[in-house]
Amino acid sequence: VILAALRDDPAAYLVLAAILFGVGSAGVLVRRNPLVMFMCIELQLNAVNLTFVAFSRELNDVGGQVSVFFVLVVAAAEVVIGLGIIVALLRRRPGATVDDVRMLKG
Amino acid sequence: MVDVLVFGVSAVIVLGGAVGVITMRNPVHAALCLVASFFGVAVLFVDLGAHFLAAVQVIVYTGAIVVLFLFVLMLLGVDKTEDLTVEPLGGQRIAGVLAGVGIAAALIATFVLTTRDHDVLATGTPSLAGELLTDPAEANIEVLGRAIFTDYLFAFEITSVLLVIAVVGAVVLARTPRATAEELAERAETVEVEP
Numbered sequence: 001v002i003l004a005a006l007r008d009d010p011a012a013y014l015v016l017a018a019i020l021f022g023v024g025s026a027g028v029l030v031r032r033n034p035l036v037m038f039m040c041i042e043l044q045l046n047a048v049n050l051t052f053v054a055f056s057r058e059l060n061d062v063g064g065q066v067s068v069f070f071v072l073v074v075a076a077a078e079v080v081i082g083l084g085i086i087v088a089l090l091r092r093r094p095g096a097t098v099d100d101v102r103m104l105k106g
Numbered sequence: 107m108v109d110v111l112v113f114g115v116s117a118v119i120v121l122g123g124a125v126g127v128i129t130m131r132n133p134v135h136a137a138l139c140l141v142a143s144f145f146g147v148a149v150l151f152v153d154l155g156a157h158f159l160a161a162v163q164v165i166v167y168t169g170a171i172v173v174l175f176l177f178v179l180m181l182l183g184v185d186k187t188e189d190l191t192v193e194p195l196g197g198q199r200i201a202g203v204l205a206g207v208g209i210a211a212a213l214i215a216t217f218v219l220t221t222r223d224h225d226v227l228a229t230g231t232p233s234l235a236g237e238l239l240t241d242p243a244e245a246n247i248e249v250l251g252r253a254i255f256t257d258y259l260f261a262f263e264i265t266s267v268l269l270v271i272a273v274v275g276a277v278v279l280a281r282t283p284r285a286t287a288e289e290l291a292e293r294a295e296t297v298e299v300e301p
Binding site: 011012013014015016017018019020021022023024025026027028029030031033035036038039040042043046049050053054056057062063065066068069070072073074075076077078079080081083084085086087088090091094 | 113117120121124125127128133136137140143144147150151154155156158159162163166167170171174175178179181182183198199201202203205206207208209210211213214217218246249250253254257258261265268269271272273275276279280
């Protein structure tokens with residue numbers, strides 16, 4: 001079924017984006033280093049962006065590309081804040097994993 | 107034929123980079139795999155006709171975001187390799203991979219089931235307003251710019267507020283707390299006692 005879908009042009013992008021999203025989610029669930037988990041979240045955002053652009057192409061609507069533009073802006077803001085939190089955390093406790101901060105306290 | 111080749115090669119790069127991110131023990135290597143994955147996505151954007159977004163993808167994601175990641179890694183010196191052989195939580199790794207596979211399978215099933223019988227993908231219908239491919243075909247940047255600065259102007263302005271909030275938040279988070287007056291007095295006392 002997947003191979004049949006891959007022959008279809010836009011569906012191939014959607015399947016690729018779905019697999020990319022799955023890999024990203026597995027990374028968030030498996031890895032314990034906060035930085036690597038953050039990178040996996042970026043992977044998931046990219047998978048969603050790819051889906052948006054594929055639908056934009058398929059439906060001939062520029063709205064999908066505008067959505068990707070806003071996702072990019074929000075991702076940039078999110079990375080700034082997230083890395084700020086991670087820097088503050090790792091400065092206080094070097095080598096901390098996410099398990100060490102499960103109480104959300106300094 | 108060329109289309110299929112381009113798609114295949116960039117799909118391998120995207121997925122290889124993604125798997126590299128979650129399997130590399132050294133966070134610096136993971137960040138570099140992330141660059142490969144983002145470049146692959148940029149190629150796919152070009153393939154889909156989103157030229158502006160492809161450029162922005164390279165500039166913002168690989169140029170700014172990954173460099174930020176690497177800066178943090180270098181700044182904190184946390185580029186030690188992580189020991190992945192120990193599994194602190196029993197069954198977590200298998201459960202995580204299974205959940206990832208499950209999410210991917212659910213999404214693929216949705217796409218396949220919704221595209222099997224129809225010409226139109228999922229529940230969407232081709233747009234009448236805001237056409238992407240006008241005739242004669244305008245440049246992608248022109249279409250996108252017109253959409254952002256007319257239909258989506260309010261959202262665009264709101265993102266500037268979001269960016270200001272992000273900057274202020276980053277400054278607040280990165281600031282080292284200044285010592286209070288009592289702490290300074292205490293420190294002065296200890297210095298006096300020592301000699």
